[in-house]
Amino acid sequence: MLKVCVLASTSKGNSTYVRVGKESFLIDAGLSARKISKALREIGENVNDLRGIILTHEHHDHITGIRTLSREYHKKCWLTFDTYQKIRSKVGNIDAEFIAVGEEFHIGEEGVEIMPYEISHDASDPVAFLVKSPNGVPLVGYLNDCGRINPFLLDGFRKVKILQVESNYSFDLLLKSSYPFFLKERLLGKKGHFSNWEAAEFIASTEPQVAILSHISENCNTHEVALAEVESILAHYTGLSLPFLVMVPYNGRSVIIQNSI
Numbered sequence: 001m002l003k004v005c006v007l008a009s010t011s012k013g014n015s016t017y018v019r020v021g022k023e024s025f026l027i028d029a030g031l032s033a034r035k036i037s038k039a040l041r042e043i044g045e046n047v048n049d050l051r052g053i054i055l056t057h058e059h060h061d062h063i064t065g066i067r068t069l070s071r072e073y074h075k076k077c078w079l080t081f082d083t084y085q086k087i088r089s090k091v092g093n094i095d096a097e098f099i100a101v102g103e104e105f106h107i108g109e110e111g112v113e114i115m116p117y118e119i120s121h122d123a124s125d126p127v128a129f130l131v132k133s134p135n136g137v138p139l140v141g142y143l144n145d146c147g148r149i150n151p152f153l154l155d156g157f158r159k160v161k162i163l164q165v166e167s168n169y170s171f172d173l174l175l176k177s178s179y180p181f182f183l184k185e186r187l188l189g190k191k192g193h194f195s196n197w198e199a200a201e202f203i204a205s206t207e208p209q210v211a212i213l214s215h216i217s218e219n220c221n222t223h224e225v226a227l228a229e230v231e232s233i234l235a236h237y238t239g240l241s242l243p244f245l246v247m248v249p250y251n252g253r254s255v256i257i258q259n260s261i
């Protein structure tokens, strides 16, 4: 059984619960351990059952719960060495296993396969993750905090069942916003974040069964605008009837998606 639930996804905190068969883990832990534990209870899961956390990069909205989850709940953390160097002073000694772009690693006894992909973002060694079943079927793609699409992502994430993709800002709302110029430049730049347009392009190119739009800006986007812009761009690419289910995690939380593997 495949179960995915976005526990939180805003610029204040990101964390997604994934279960493949009997193995469960978080992708990012940008909420306090207490909030994560509560959110898991609400979806019928227990923090003690988690195998650990796979971490994309060092920004605060992705790491807040790592220290407590590691030290008090004894959860392992899979992350790149450069990311660990960046968060070491905040999290101290944690049970860390180092991963590298392009080198598949496995979680748990069932051998869930996870491939880290290089992404373009203003962090030390940021990654996206593709989670595959033990027999190699692409199940979950997680692409947050990314400034530009690259061909490796497009190729690797093709036909993934569930795609969580950043849809950070609406181009129009960003230009009209009161953000200072340097911040607009950062968001638009190649090490910034995906716009609604880029999210739609990525969905159209990778053709997931379900796409969850995430990391939606509170100042330069809304859930309604993100969904409307992505759907209209997708309709342009693919014709009027969308072959994908596109959804937004309202209040940062998605519905639980269960799918057979």
Ligand SMILES: [Zn+2]
Pocket: 057, 059, 121, 123, 145
């Ligand atoms: Zn970031």
Ligand SMILES: [Zn+2]
Pocket: 011, 014, 059, 061, 062, 144, 145, 215
């Ligand atoms: Zn972020």
